[in-house]
Amino acid sequence: MQRFSCPFCGLRDETEFHFAAEAGKHRPEPAPEVSDADWADYLFGNDAPRGPAREVWVHLTCGEFFVMTRDTVTREVLGSAALPGRSQ
């Protein structure tokens, strides 16, 4: 079982967390100006990097979303921070 660090609550078991999205994805909008291909890429296209990855996770028990950097190969957690503009 992995352990992740919630920037608000500290180190907790992975069962308390849920993956939300890859960090840095921008929602293409407004809808009428977005092509089918771009929308499909937003919905289903992920970089899924091998190695360090920046991801948005949610700590279900406190409900806060945050950015976690972790290595998808070694499973090492490299850091976690509140969403941009949010204080911890």
Add this chain to the structure above:
Amino acid sequence: MTGWRHDSAGMVDRDRPLSFTFDGQPCTGFAGDTLASALLAGGPRILGRSFKYHRPRGLWGMGGEEPNAILDVTENGRTLPNVRATTMVLRDGMALRSVNAAPDAARDRLGLIDLAQRFLPAGFYYKTFMALGWMRWEPMIRRMAGLGVLDADHHPPADAPSMTAEIDLLVIGAGPAGLAAARAAARAGRAVWLVDEAAEPGGALRWRGGEIDGAPWQAFARDSCQAVTAAGGRVLTDTVLWGAFDHGMFAAWERRADRPDRHWRLRAREVILAAGAIERPLWFANNDLPGVMSSEAALHYLALYGAVAGRRIVIGCAGDAPYATAAALAAAGCQVTLVDARSETPPAPEGVTLRRAARITRAHGHREVGAVTVEGVHLDCDTVLVSGGFTPSVHLHCQAGGKLDFDPRTDALIPRPGSAPLLTVGAACGAFGLAAALAGGHVAGGGAGPAPAASGAVWGIAPSRPDPKARGRVWIDPQNDVTLKDVKLAAQEGYRSVEHLKRYTTLGMATDQGRSANFAGLAAMAALTGQTIPETGTTTYRPPFTPVPLSVIGGMRRGEGFAPPRRLRLEAQHRALGARFREYGGWLRPAHYGTDEAKAAQAEARTARQTAGLYDASPLGKIEVLGPGAAELLDFCGYVRMSTLKPGRARYGFMLSETGIVFDDGVVLRLAEDRFIVSASSGHVGSVRMILEEARQDRFDPARVVLHDVTAQWTTLTATGPASRALLGGAGIDLPDLPHMGVAETRWQGVPLRIARVSFTGDASWELSVPARHGAALQAALETARAGHGACWVGLEAVMILRAEKGFILVGKDTDGITMPQDLGWGGPRDRRQDEYFGRRSLFTPEAMRPDRRQLVGLETSGAPLPTGAHVLASDGPRRSAGFVTSSCHSPTLDRPVALAMIEGGRSRIGQEVTVFHLGTLSTARITDACALDPEGARLHG
């Protein structure tokens, strides 16, 4: 029966004989025996039949590596399948049954299969029967192979506690290396957990004996355990570390006598692995015959249980380890011949005949071993002990991500230092011999000063390998019946990578995890392909190290303990009214009142339409959305705009997923400019809240809006039907003048009361919500007034009838993973909204624009209700499904069946006759509007 019980050796209690049966034959053992030691000393030699060829098989080892002695054990009427005889303690009255044998191990009928072995190479069954229709033959093949039989009546209690611990230093294995490491660390003040799968600490010291620091080893073991306990640590025996997991977590199974087992999740700052090593067999023809055993195991059984493997014994080896076995067996009175492949060996132990530079090439015997050929010479014997070297137990190191290096000195793969976050010491890293193990452990534990002293050099070992040119049938993996010939075949057919070898031959895939087989398999492949052992590589090690009962891993998380249903605050009151409960969306709710479900639901639905019905709607989600940004957030997250809703009003809407699929539906109440309540479906509250939260935090200013799930804080009771207004008046509730979809916050008997005129039944309805602690009073008031108005309590089954009559959907029942709002007749917001909202773009993809999307309609039939799930056939072309029935019931008010269905292009086909197909029968129905009752909505204003 060749094994026998020594008069005095071992630690069994000879004053306490225990009786048991094996395949129906009575046997005896003593208190302190394992199943294996009792069978070795006084049971039959054939303990089972092999997996594929049904060859007779006997005891091989002494622990989790045992490939043959696997038994179904019945005790007190309960059968535990596939127990390793080596790891279970004997108790009086146990009935043991051999596996994969009919009628029993001694007389197995399928033993004939072995005669056809020449025609049954690796992959035979798949290669042959795939072409002949595998599905037809598979049941027969499965019956012929396999292990024990499950007892369908065996429901082990869900009573194994799950424990967690954070540990400073975890030492795995309490042999000499583990003890030395734990003692050194404990003396330095560290809290150490010392874990061992055996009942006592000591590891191989328990049967090999020895002196440490000039005293018997027991004093050292005792001292080490005391040091651990004194420093705040813990010694766990009978505990198997069965897996290494992410971020330094280890799982352990602790067996406890007369108490439920425990499952541990251990997380340690540092880990020392001292798991020891497992003896390898030797590879000569017929090396699987009963009577061929691990030499180390024979010493183990003699020293611990006084169980002696035989009387005329040949020991084959190429190392120093079996010399102790030979000496002990000779001292016990056996006639021992030691056959050592080396030309330079230690001196022969007293009373032992030593033959140097000699190898066993074949074992003879029909049902058990009776002789061996050594360098062309026939040698009679009743038991053959073998030692082909040792395989370090590196499983946990590898599970933790560690790599291995080949060490030619010990002819073994040992952990590469630094490749895993644990330190391996002792025999597990190739330090064979007592002094070397103690020294390694002492250093790893951070010991100051000299290591505990012991005599004895590091064991000499000369490599032993399967000889690819060997004649006869040489077993590599006895549990899965893989022979050297199969490895050759794999090499010949190109399955040369060890991972391919494993999958092609099933080498090492049995429940012993190939503990005694893997190295030989890869060594054989290396020899056949002319590669070195490091070039050949090893297969991946995965948990569990030892088979662990699922009941231990599951612990108490079973049934209601796995997913506890949520319970109504008023459950007792409903039960007093005769409610029968069932789970709906994770909540235990009244299904109906009274015993006869079909009649009760019909009667309740009829009464609710004629006079009034009352039901508990508390599980309905209630998410408060507060703040100046509340309307903006709901507009983005919802399909129907809520910013245009006036305070004091409610509006029905949907929440979509970003893929445009209907995720949830429900009513949103606006209590004030900056205060909304989202009524999510009871099973969706958590996920709806997360969709709102994600948008709140990732898109909007979270300081301007907050969310609060208050579902459990309120009790909601709903009154519906033409007489409901009068009933509520009779209960002393002042009803404000509310239109349909009006909301008011008022007080009742000094208690906050929220009244919402929203309807899930199509009749005038009042949803009354009070703080949960006042729910009982509200329920009592309604119950008192109920009878006077001819009303009744209605369960969820009746509510389902009422909503189906109206064509009101249940998300997840009437919708599926491709349903979009326009399919439900809710295309308006999609066509009109100009602002951005969740899932918007997905409603305009080519898929979303298809005219033949399945749409919600009703189906009218006569006779019995249509089965839910029945298919509506396409009207032209070849027979195919054009949709299906999603909800169906008999309507007591209309006195005919009503049904909802999702049908391709259904809205444009209203009035048409269609054919309905269900389990081979056809019937007809007419497509109608989804709403079958009161389409004008006159009843809403009742």
